[in-house]
Amino acid sequence: MMLTYSYNSNMLKIKEEKQDTDIHFQIQIKDDRYLEQFKLVLQFFDDNKVYTDVLSYPYENHEYRVIVREDYYNDFLAEMLKARLLQSLKWNDLVL
Secondary structure, X not given: OEEEEEOOOOOEXXXXXXXXXXXXXXXXXXXXXXXXXXXHHHHHHHHOOOOOOEEEEEEOOOEEEEEEEHHHHHHHHHHHHHOOOOOEEXXXXXXX
16 A cells, blocks of 8 residues: 645646655645745654654755655655644555
């Protein structure tokens, strides 16, 4: 099973790609009102005891490169949903 999510494209832009055992996100916060909420998501992972779960790198124009260990992918998306940065989060059956 895998997770799919939706978000308001006027609020942010998200691209993700799998690289080895990590998921790499390019996230741009388009609406400044949501920047603090996104920073709280990153702070949540910075404050825990696992140093390599979520790494973030800020760029200009409120763009971030976020590297999420595969085993923390669900946790990261759940925190994004809790922060109201995602509109929905849904389990999908993986069909092979």
